[in-house]
Amino acid sequence: MSHHELDARRMLCPMPVIKTQNQVLKLTAGDTLDVTCTDPGALNDIPAWCRINGHEYIGHREQDDEIIISVRVGDGD
Amino acid sequence: MTNPTPKQRKAVSLISGGLDSMLATQAMLDQGIHVEGINFYTGFCVEGHTHAIRKKDKAKPKRNNALWVAETLGIKLHIIDVIDEYKDVVINPKHGYGSNLNPCLDCKCFMVRKAHEWLQENDFDFIITGEVIGQRPMSQRRDTMPVIQRESGAEDRLLRPLCAKFLPETLPEREGWVDRDRLYDFTGRGRKPQIALAAKMGIDDFAQPAGGCCFLTDAAYSNKLSDLWSARGDREYEIDDIMLLKVGRHLRPRPHFKIIVGREEGENRFLEGYRKQFTHLYTTSHPGPLVLLDGTADADDLQLAAQLAARFSQGKAADSVRVELHEKGAEMRILDVKPLTNDEIPVGWYL
Ligand code: SF4
Numbered sequence: 001m002s003h004h005e006l007d008a009r010r011m012l013c014p015m016p017v018i019k020t021q022n023q024v025l026k027l028t029a030g031d032t033l034d035v036t037c038t039d040p041g042a043l044n045d046i047p048a049w050c051r052i053n054g055h056e057y058i059g060h061r062e063q064d065d066e067i068i069i070s071v072r073v074g075d076g077d
Numbered sequence: 078m079t080n081p082t083p084k085q086r087k088a089v090s091l092i093s094g095g096l097d098s099m100l101a102t103q104a105m106l107d108q109g110i111h112v113e114g115i116n117f118y119t120g121f122c123v124e125g126h127t128h129a130i131r132k133k134d135k136a137k138p139k140r141n142n143a144l145w146v147a148e149t150l151g152i153k154l155h156i157i158d159v160i161d162e163y164k165d166v167v168i169n170p171k172h173g174y175g176s177n178l179n180p181c182l183d184c185k186c187f188m189v190r191k192a193h194e195w196l197q198e199n200d201f202d203f204i205i206t207g208e209v210i211g212q213r214p215m216s217q218r219r220d221t222m223p224v225i226q227r228e229s230g231a232e233d234r235l236l237r238p239l240c241a242k243f244l245p246e247t248l249p250e251r252e253g254w255v256d257r258d259r260l261y262d263f264t265g266r267g268r269k270p271q272i273a274l275a276a277k278m279g280i281d282d283f284a285q286p287a288g289g290c291c292f293l294t295d296a297a298y299s300n301k302l303s304d305l306w307s308a309r310g311d312r313e314y315e316i317d318d319i320m321l322l323k324v325g326r327h328l329r330p331r332p333h334f335k336i337i338v339g340r341e342e343g344e345n346r347f348l349e350g351y352r353k354q355f356t357h358l359y360t361t362s363h364p365g366p367l368v369l370l371d372g373t374a375d376a377d378d379l380q381l382a383a384q385l386a387a388r389f390s391q392g393k394a395a396d397s398v399r400v401e402l403h404e405k406g407a408e409m410r411i412l413d414v415k416p417l418t419n420d421e422i423p424v425g426w427y428l
Binding site: 041 | 116143144147150152158319346
């Protein structure tokens with residue numbers, strides 16, 4: 001299990017979701033990923049994407065104008 | 078000896094986020110097919126964008142309809158970035174454009190072809206779309222249905238559940254994976270049969286896209302894209318170009334440059350992200366928008382751009398407005414200018 005980070009700043013939805021999806025594909029179940037975004041739409045889209053595709057949205061925190069969304073990779077079912 | 082359980086067939090569904098693809102998908106789920114959704118991001122999609130940029134839209138954050146549809150139906154969704162590959166579709170559409178710069182038929186062929194590639198890589202059996210004959214003047218006509226099948230390479234692995242009864246049998250129907258009797262015969266632009274089917278399926282919340290699914294169907298957007306092409310003398314674009322066409326007021330005072338003026342705080346903040354790439358200006362004596370300059374500009378042009386920046390600031394009625402000019406690759410300069418009046422800005426400058 002390892003921790004990873006993804007920079008999705010200045011990207012507009014759905015790019016942060018696409019980047020998250022493509023990164024998660026390379027990770028294994030149990031790994032965690034922090035995605036840093038500036039588009040608040042990601043706050044809806046990344047958790048929805050997680051629910052649909054069998055991953056876990058752990059939570060988010062906001063720092064200045066940035067939103068850091070944490071995801072735990074599931075087994076894809 | 079007992080019969081082996083028949084293999085569960087798998088379909089990939091093109092999910093736009095609208096009602097039709099939602100119904101087509103539910104129709105397959107109802108027939109016991111395993112369905113996963115696929116959604117292509119071309120850069121022109123209406124989803125999110127301007128809503129994310131403009132502050133007034135932030136109060137009600139917009140959901141991504143494709144994700145929402147997938148979640149409602151309980152299917153997986155794969156969102157694919159096709160920005161680069163899609164350029165050829167927009168720049169050289171074999172079947173031409175619709176009423177604006179929308180290359181709908183080529184776009185449909187492209188998307189079904191990409192879905193077909195995905196199907197082969199992921200060992201799925203067929204593709205479904207929410208197409209309805211006669212629904213769209215360019216891409217959804219009886220004579221274009223076989224064109225999409227042929228040019229995408231999907232051939233008879235492409236099933237349109239909502240109008241299948243008007244079309245020749247496809248592989249999933251012939252093989253008995255799907256019961257043709259339980260498919261539909263919708264035609265035309267009317268929405269009644271879809272609304273009725275939605276009610277029957279228990280779907281009571283759905284997006285109603287007006288017109289097309291992307292900015293290329295929008296006349297104002299298409300005008301700005303053609304302007305960009307003619308000003309540059311070629312029909313190329315980068316993702317930043319097409320994002321910027323969605324934001325701000327665009328004015329072209331001279332053939333060799335245009336300015337992009339933020340209309341409100343959200344747009345200004347978005348444009349700020351492009352400051353390093355562009356010559357830009359803003360007023361310092363009065364509150365005002367951020368102005369990006371795209372193209373080449375000599376001293377007179379920069380003076381004009383500063384007067385325009387002043388015009389769109391709160392100092393538009395003042396005798397003199399101070400403007401900071403950050404020319405790409407040069408030191409910052411201060412210009413004191415007289416704002417242009419409305420009468421001095423020809424309507425033709427507005428794109
Ligand atoms: S409206 Fe846009 S996305 Fe939809 S088919 Fe036409 S070109 Fe493609």
